[in-house]
Amino acid sequence: MILIRKGRLIDPGTCRDEVVDVLIDGGTIARIGRDIAKTDADRVIDAEGLIVAPGLIDVHTHLRDPGYEWKETIRTGTMAAARGGFTSVVCMANTDPVNDNKSVTEYIMKKAASEGMVRVFPCGAITRGLRGEDLSEMGEMRQAGAVAISDDGRSVKNSGLFLKALEYARLFGLAVICHCEDEDLSGGVVHEGSASLFSGLDAVPPIAEEVMVRRDIAIARYVDSPVHITHISTRGTVAIMRDEKGRYPRATCDTCPHYFSLSDEATLGYDTNTKVNPPLRSPEDVAAIKEGLRDGTIDIIATDHAPHDHVSKDVEFDMASSGISGLETALGLSLALVHEGVLDLMGLLAKMTINPARLLNVPYGVLAPGAVADLIVFSDTAEWTVNKAAFASKGRNTPFHGTTLKGRNLVTIVGGKIVYNDL
Amino acid sequence: MRDLSREEILLLLDTADSFRDVSRRDIKKVPTLRGKTVITLFYEPSTRTRVSFEIAAKRLSADTINISAGSSSAAKGETLKDTGKNLESMRPDVIVIRHSMPGAPHMLAGVLDSAIVNAGDGSHEHPTQALLDLFTMREKKETLDGLKVAIVGDIIHSRVARSNIFALKKFDTEVTCCAPPTMLPPRLEELGVKVSHRLEDAVAGKDVIMMLRIQKERGGASSIPSIREYSSLYCLQESHVKEAREKVIIMHPGPLNRGVEISSDVADGPYSVILNQVENGVAVRMAVLYLLSGGEG
Numbered sequence: 262m263i264l265i266r267k268g269r270l271i272d273p274g275t276c277r278d279e280v281v282d283v284l285i286d287g288g289t290i291a292r293i294g295r296d297i298a299k300t301d302a303d304r305v306i307d308a309e310g311l312i313v314a315p316g317l318i319d320v321h322t323h324l325r326d327p328g329y330e331w332k333e334t335i336r337t338g339t340m341a342a343a344r345g346g347f348t349s350v351v352c353m354a355n356t357d358p359v360n361d362n363k364s365v366t367e368y369i370m371k372k373a374a375s376e377g378m379v380r381v382f383p384c385g386a387i388t389r390g391l392r393g394e395d396l397s398e399m400g401e402m403r404q405a406g407a408v409a410i411s412d413d414g415r416s417v418k419n420s421g422l423f424l425k426a427l428e429y430a431r432l433f434g435l436a437v438i439c440h441c442e443d444e445d446l447s448g449g450v451v452h453e454g455s456a457s458l459f460s461g462l463d464a465v466p467p468i469a470e471e472v473m474v475r476r477d478i479a480i481a482r483y484v485d486s487p488v489h490i491t492h493i494s495t496r497g498t499v500a501i502m503r504d505e506k507g508r509y510p511r512a513t514c515d516t517c518p519h520y521f522s523l524s525d526e527a528t529l530g531y532d533t534n535t536k537v538n539p540p541l542r543s544p545e546d547v548a549a550i551k552e553g554l555r556d557g558t559i560d561i562i563a564t565d566h567a568p569h570d571h572v573s574k575d576v577e578f579d580m581a582s583s584g585i586s587g588l589e590t591a592l593g594l595s596l597a598l599v600h601e602g603v604l605d606l607m608g609l610l611a612k613m614t615i616n617p618a619r620l621l622n623v624p625y626g627v628l629a630p631g632a633v634a635d636l637i638v639f640s641d642t643a644e645w646t647v648n649k650a651a652f653a654s655k656g657r658n659t660p661f662h663g664t665t666l667k668g669r670n671l672v673t674i675v676g677g678k679i680v681y682n683d684l
Numbered sequence: 685m686r687d688l689s690r691e692e693i694l695l696l697l698d699t700a701d702s703f704r705d706v707s708r709r710d711i712k713k714v715p716t717l718r719g720k721t722v723i724t725l726f727y728e729p730s731t732r733t734r735v736s737f738e739i740a741a742k743r744l745s746a747d748t749i750n751i752s753a754g755s756s757s758a759a760k761g762e763t764l765k766d767t768g769k770n771l772e773s774m775r776p777d778v779i780v781i782r783h784s785m786p787g788a789p790h791m792l793a794g795v796l797d798s799a800i801v802n803a804g805d806g807s808h809e810h811p812t813q814a815l816l817d818l819f820t821m822r823e824k825k826e827t828l829d830g831l832k833v834a835i836v837g838d839i840i841h842s843r844v845a846r847s848n849i850f851a852l853k854k855f856d857t858e859v860t861c862c863a864p865p866t867m868l869p870p871r872l873e874e875l876g877v878k879v880s881h882r883l884e885d886a887v888a889g890k891d892v893i894m895m896l897r898i899q900k901e902r903g904g905a906s907s908i909p910s911i912r913e914y915s916s917l918y919c920l921q922e923s924h925v926k927e928a929r930e931k932v933i934i935m936h937p938g939p940l941n942r943g944v945e946i947s948s949d950v951a952d953g954p955y956s957v958i959l960n961q962v963e964n965g966v967a968v969r970m971a972v973l974y975l976l977s978g979g980e981g
Contacts, residue, residue, distance in 0.1 A: 454870075
């Protein structure tokens with residue numbers, strides 16, 4: 262039995278925010294209340310001055326396993342998740358082979374069970390080989406453990422096929438996660454704006470994202486299927502989501518910490534760690550993303566954790582792989598929203614716990630007696646400096662190296678087991 | 685050019701002035717950079733710029749080595765950084781690099797101790813071209829301040845346009861960019877330039893008209909329906925030149941596509957300074973090499 266004493270428990274799932282003790286028995290939460298006797302526990306965590314919350318759930322992670330184990334493995338990726346405060350991650354399908362059939366899903370589930378530090382929920386491909394031509398066997402993937410489908414990295418260009426995917430996925434209750442990008446409009450490496458005028462890098466206009474967001478939601482509404490738009494990055498998309506959700510609440514969306522923490526000005530020095538898809542946008546887009554988080558237009562904060570090896574980034578900007586290793590900085594960067602007054606802690610944590618759990622339809626993200634003991638203890642005030650060399654992830658590709666963040670995860674517990682402890 | 689101050693630009697131009705006579709003597713050589721090594725590393729084809737740098741280095745008595753991507757280890761998959769570090773192990777003083785990707789020279793400058801000269805990086809900058817253009821403008825017009833300059837052509841893909849804009853805006857100049865909208869980057873006005881879509885309007889009353897070619901290798905051809913239609917709208921003709929200021933100068937960084945962006949009458953006509961630009965390029969590059977390899981500045 263583990264007793265977490267005198268922490269400030271914040272649980273958006275039950276709207277609870279009070280200083281209490283939490284007693285964990287085996288894999289579940291036994292009791293939540295004041296003054297639980299220490300003698301009941303064989304392990305006591307003193308959380309005074311700290312926050313106790315449900316473990317964070319990331320709906321968008323790349324674990325690179327199978328196929329790109331030099332970039333990340335299920336082991337190292339879930340270690341990074343544990344360090345960052347995530348107790349569940351959804352891993353995207355762009356592995357090698359692509360997770361487009363149950364044998365790959367089974368491989369991921371098996372490897373996660375044997376060496377994963379946190380829960381791993383596979384996200385299958387919408388189309389075979391992510392080629393956008395035929396539907397993948399999503400029913401079998403669902404049975405094997407997949408919770409969602411996505412062709413992340415691309416949109417399903419064929420609108421008819423995308424419509425069928427939405428209808429078919431509904432049969433199995435799979436969340437459909439959409440990377441929105443019209444590739445005929447994108448074709449660049451940075452945001453089209455003032456910074457690209459100076460850098461001369463080929464630019465992606467915001468409309469490349471926005472037209473696909475409109476299309477995807479229009480089709481979803483037509484077939485009355487839920488649809489989730491991932492890593493939204495532009496002011497226009499925030500406005501579209503606000504508008505669409507008004508008439509179609511089954512449309513949801515997420516953004517990532519880098520889209521509210523950095524603007525395209527960061528790309529001016531050609532630092533390939535700032536190369537990400539969609540690209541870092543203008544300061545006006547950053548402000549709009551924050552407003553979308555504040556007013557509830559954006560439901561979820563995901564990491565789009567995209568680890569890469571050194572060489573993939575140690576090349577010309579045009580040649581560099583896209584992505585940021587994000588699991589270990591997500592909480593610290595997101596807490597800046599609280600320090601800036603964009604969100605309160607309850608609001609922020611909702612976007613990282615109960616909202617992702619509802620999207621994925623998984624029984625986690627809540628702290629209540631009887632619930633699975635997936636939880637974290639973190640400080641919302643402790644300052645620390647991001648050091649990529651200390652990452653648990655193999656991916657050291659972060660533009661935040663050397664940045665001082667306020668707020669840090671300290672303890673991660675998955676199913677009643679302490680998987681990370683820095684107290 | 686974006687990072688250079690007005691004073692630094694003037695120092696470069698003045699230094700180039702002092703080197704120009706070297707090329708007009710019988711013995712076209714001074715010992716200034718004797719014992720220095722200059723490597724030109726070209727990942728994109730070039731005739732003018734490369735020959736210009738090589739002649740500039742040789743007239744300063746530096747030893748020069750030319751590497752083109754086709755004949756180097758780039759073809760074998762070596763990264764740019766590794767190529768740079770290997771070259772540096774042989775202790776050159778200056779590496780002149782041309783690359784198809786923006787920021788490639790900046791990346792090398794970050795990891796090498798040698799002086800790095802950007803001889804053109806993708807659609808980003810071509811600083812020595814802008815310097816020789818400013819040098820030529822100053823030579824013909826005496827001062828840069830007060831000049832009205834039209835830059836016409838595939839602006840969005842043009843490093844020459846970018847570098848000239850950055851440089852000219854350090855002086856009291858009026859710059860007008862002219863092209864069909866598909867060849868102009870959005871928000872171009874933020875760089876302090878005027879935008880025009882009609883060649884007739886853009887060149888009227890100008891002191892300098894700079895024509896640019898269509899950058900087919902960067903996708904410029906997809907911005908227009910046909911070369912034929914483009915030339916009917918944007919090819920500089922004598923009739924346009926008449927609308928410009930008296931003693932207008934016509935510039936072009938080369939290579940020329942005669943009959944596409946510039947008619948032969950204009951290219952070879954009395955207002956053309958295109959070959960002066962090429963000549964001045966040597967002096968400007970001598971100045972750059974001199975100042976970077978230990979000269980004052």
